[in-house]
Amino acid sequence: MSRTLKLAAVMGVITSLPIIPSVAAAENLKVVASFSIIGDFAKNVGGDRVDIITLVGPNGDAHVYEPKPADAATVGSADVVLVNGLQFEGFLQRLVEASATKAPVVELTKGGEVLRNTEEEGHHDQDKAAKGEEGHAAEAKEGHEEGHHHHGEFDPHAWQSVHNAELYVKNIADAFCAADAAGCDTYRANAESYGQQLAALEEEIKAAVAEIPEDKRTIITSHDAYGYFEHEYGIKFLAPEGVSTESEASAADVAALIKQIRQDKASAIFVENVTNPRLIEQIASETGLKIGGELYSDALSDENGPAATYLEMMRHNITAIKGAILGS
Amino acid sequence: MRTNLASATAIALFLSLSTSAAHAEEVTAWRLFISDHADPKVTVIDAVDGGKLDTFKIKGPASLHRSESGRTVFAVQGSAGVVTGIASGISFEDHGEHGDIDVEAPKLAGVEITGKKPSHFVEHDGDFAAFFDGEGVARIISEKVVLEGKSDFREVKTDAPQHGVAVTYGSHVLLSEPNREKPDELPVGIRVADEAGAPIGGIHACPDLHGEASSGNILAFACATGLLVVSHRDGTPAIRHLPYADSLPDGKTTTLIGGRGLQYFLGNYGADKVVLIDPTVESNAFRLISLPTRRVHFAVDPVRAKYAYVFTEDGQLHQLDVVKAEIANSLKLTDPYSMDGHWSEPRPRVAVAGDKIVVTDPLKGVLHLVDATSFEKTGDIAVEGKPFNIVSVGGSGQTHEGE
Numbered sequence: 001m002s003r004t005l006k007l008a009a010v011m012g013v014i015t016s017l018p019i020i021p022s023v024a025a026a027e028n029l030k031v032v033a034s035f036s037i038i039g040d041f042a043k044n045v046g047g048d049r050v051d052i053i054t055l056v057g058p059n060g061d062a063h064v065y066e067p068k069p070a071d072a073a074t075v076g077s078a079d080v081v082l083v084n085g086l087q088f089e090g091f092l093q094r095l096v097e098a099s100a101t102k103a104p105v106v107e108l109t110k111g112g113e114v115l116r117n118t119e120e121e122g123h124h125d126q127d128k129a130a131k132g133e134e135g136h137a138a139e140a141k142e143g144h145e146e147g148h149h150h151h152g153e154f155d156p157h158a159w160q161s162v163h164n165a166e167l168y169v170k171n172i173a174d175a176f177c178a179a180d181a182a183g184c185d186t187y188r189a190n191a192e193s194y195g196q197q198l199a200a201l202e203e204e205i206k207a208a209v210a211e212i213p214e215d216k217r218t219i220i221t222s223h224d225a226y227g228y229f230e231h232e233y234g235i236k237f238l239a240p241e242g243v244s245t246e247s248e249a250s251a252a253d254v255a256a257l258i259k260q261i262r263q264d265k266a267s268a269i270f271v272e273n274v275t276n277p278r279l280i281e282q283i284a285s286e287t288g289l290k291i292g293g294e295l296y297s298d299a300l301s302d303e304n305g306p307a308a309t310y311l312e313m314m315r316h317n318i319t320a321i322k323g324a325i326l327g328s
Numbered sequence: 329m330r331t332n333l334a335s336a337t338a339i340a341l342f343l344s345l346s347t348s349a350a351h352a353e354e355v356t357a358w359r360l361f362i363s364d365h366a367d368p369k370v371t372v373i374d375a376v377d378g379g380k381l382d383t384f385k386i387k388g389p390a391s392l393h394r395s396e397s398g399r400t401v402f403a404v405q406g407s408a409g410v411v412t413g414i415a416s417g418i419s420f421e422d423h424g425e426h427g428d429i430d431v432e433a434p435k436l437a438g439v440e441i442t443g444k445k446p447s448h449f450v451e452h453d454g455d456f457a458a459f460f461d462g463e464g465v466a467r468i469i470s471e472k473v474v475l476e477g478k479s480d481f482r483e484v485k486t487d488a489p490q491h492g493v494a495v496t497y498g499s500h501v502l503l504s505e506p507n508r509e510k511p512d513e514l515p516v517g518i519r520v521a522d523e524a525g526a527p528i529g530g531i532h533a534c535p536d537l538h539g540e541a542s543s544g545n546i547l548a549f550a551c552a553t554g555l556l557v558v559s560h561r562d563g564t565p566a567i568r569h570l571p572y573a574d575s576l577p578d579g580k581t582t583t584l585i586g587g588r589g590l591q592y593f594l595g596n597y598g599a600d601k602v603v604l605i606d607p608t609v610e611s612n613a614f615r616l617i618s619l620p621t622r623r624v625h626f627a628v629d630p631v632r633a634k635y636a637y638v639f640t641e642d643g644q645l646h647q648l649d650v651v652k653a654e655i656a657n658s659l660k661l662t663d664p665y666s667m668d669g670h671w672s673e674p675r676p677r678v679a680v681a682g683d684k685i686v687v688t689d690p691l692k693g694v695l696h697l698v699d700a701t702s703f704e705k706t707g708d709i710a711v712e713g714k715p716f717n718i719v720s721v722g723g724s725g726q727t728h729e730g731e
């Protein structure tokens with residue numbers, strides 16, 4: 001919906017009303033973000049011109065989130081819906097259908113460099129990178145009956161590369177401009193200044209990785225959420241669970257991983273904020289690796305945590321990784 | 329035994345499928361399983377063409393349950409003291425990018441679980457728990473074992489006969505706790521038992537426990553005071569009590585069903601109302617919806633997550649918008665079925681089969697078909713006797729040559 005049109009409509013109402021409602025608040029673009037990281041990007045681009053509702057909040061796991069009727073109502077009344085795509089949000093199709101929303105549902109990974117899901121191998125190889133538009137072709141298939149969803153052909157965790165985060169931000173600015181032309185200059189300026197912070201962040205990460213000896217750059221996490229980080233920055237991640245947390249690791253997967261850890265001489269092991277720590281604790285005790293702390297993979301922390309924003313999350317993660325490896 | 333007949337049908341079906349399926353082909357199959365109010369039988373109808381596929385003789389009038397996978401249907405015959413497993417003949421295999429469908433003839437699985445007064449039958453993660461009121465015992469069996477035709481069940485005992493329920497939960501079992509002072513009344517709570525049947529922790533109070541359902545990763549029991557909401561916490565069940573809101577009139581839920589696609593619960597609340605429940609919030613968890621007359625039966629739509637259906641005694645089917653919490657459409661389908669009289673009298677039941685809503689009309693001996701998209705009546709299927717309980721299984725998938 002055009003912001004200009006709505007503003008004109010409200011102006012008409014105001015002239016006939018003695019009490020002026022809070023125009024600025026009422027006129028903000030209503031944005032729904034599927035999960036916390038996108039919510040943070042949207043806030044940086046939208047500033048005070050947008051009202052953001054995030055469906056899967058801090059420390060929430062979007063892979064297995066179950067949408068509520070209230071979420072459908074929220075999406076139904078949104079002006080713009082921002083999602084990751086690449087089947088990260090397994091709930092997306094049924095939620096959008098139930099909401100009957102007329103708002104654009106914008107996949108922020110669109111146009112990005114997308115990695116294939118290499119679940120069989122258990123980790124990601126750099127040569128498996130596939131580029132371009134095909135990345136968002138894998139729309140959730142309308143399979144048999146209810147809500148069941150399939151793992152995608154692609155790794156959805158694209159935000160783990162800061163380079164991709166810049167694309168998310170650009171796509172958000174485009175979506176906001178399309179929905180609210182009057183605010184476009186503001187969105188572009190916000191995106192530009194946030195982009196500079198992202199560029200600085202990326203340099204910090206690269207500098208931190210450079211301090212880690214190359215033969216110590218293998219670490220363990222719960223699920224395959226760091227393929228893009230690995231591809232972009234050269235830290236190798238191994239995980240017992242695949243790119244979705246939906247299916248649990250089998251005993252055979254865990255045994256294979258333990259064997260691989262011994263061969264690859266992994267330097268550190270981490271729990272994740274969105275997954276149960278028990279499996280990692282078990283692997284740590286069997287391999288003698290000390291748990292190096294908590295990484296934030298698919299969600300931010302709450303406001304009081306160490307990863308309340310994307311910038312903080314990425315800094316926290318690389319600091320924890322570097323600290324655990326160099327301290328080991 | 330019907331084994332020979334069933335396998336002959338399976339071969340015929342297999343041949344007809346493989347001649348038409350030279351390569352991968354999209355196939356849609358839906359089946360209706362219908363019990364009779366008086367006769368010990370289950371009729372199977374092809375919901376796509378309306379034809380009768382088979383009739384299975386069982387031991388008593390049955391209530392029906394379908395498994396989450398749709399591969400199994402259970403006929404719980406309270407008066408005959410037996411639960412009979414039926415293989416639906418339709419199964420799916422997930423291949424990531426597409427789902428394969430396999431269609432065979434339905435057949436009796438060869439599994440019977442016997443005991444005194446089987447009542448509540450609950451599946452959780454592929455394990456079925458049949459509760460036998462007359463013994464206060466739950467008999468638990470996995471779908472895999474049922475489909476292998478084995479009646480290998482394990483037993484979990486409660487302290488006394490009761491109109492109870494059991495639900496498996498990973499390696500734990502949730503069991504209703506009988507009312508010791510008044511053994512004829514409903515259970516008073518839930519306790520958790522470990523793999524060996526030993527209790528873990530105390531009793532979670534749930535006075536007048538009756539009704540349970542799952543929606544996504546949450547399980548709920550209905551109590552006189554509210555809901556017991558069960559979710560995972562590090563592999564063990566975490567149980568909390570969600571009290572009815574003060575704004576609700578006096579009443580309680582005694583039948584609960586779980587949303588599919590969207591996470592919510594739908595329960596009865598008073599004779600002429602239903603309540604929509606969001607188990608994940610602390611406030612505004614309950615939304616009450618008034619019906620024009622008393623309620624006969626209700627069901628959720630597993631395909632169109634936005635809708636549930638309620639049948640009322642004036643013969644109307646109502647389409648409930650669970651997002652807006654209001655009746656979106658109503659359709660007169662049958663003569664009135666008064667709720668006066670015994671609860672178990674023959675009255676309509678509702679099931680959803682793909683794009684069709686199917687309503688049994690036991691006194692007329694027909695099934696009414698309603699298009700789920702247009703919400704208009706599209707036809708009838710005659711069924712001998714008094715078609716009563718109904719479940720549907722099916723869906724769409726690919727078949728491949730040589731499968």
Ligand SMILES: [Zn+2]
Nearest residue numbers: 225243244298
């Ligand atoms: Zn993930």
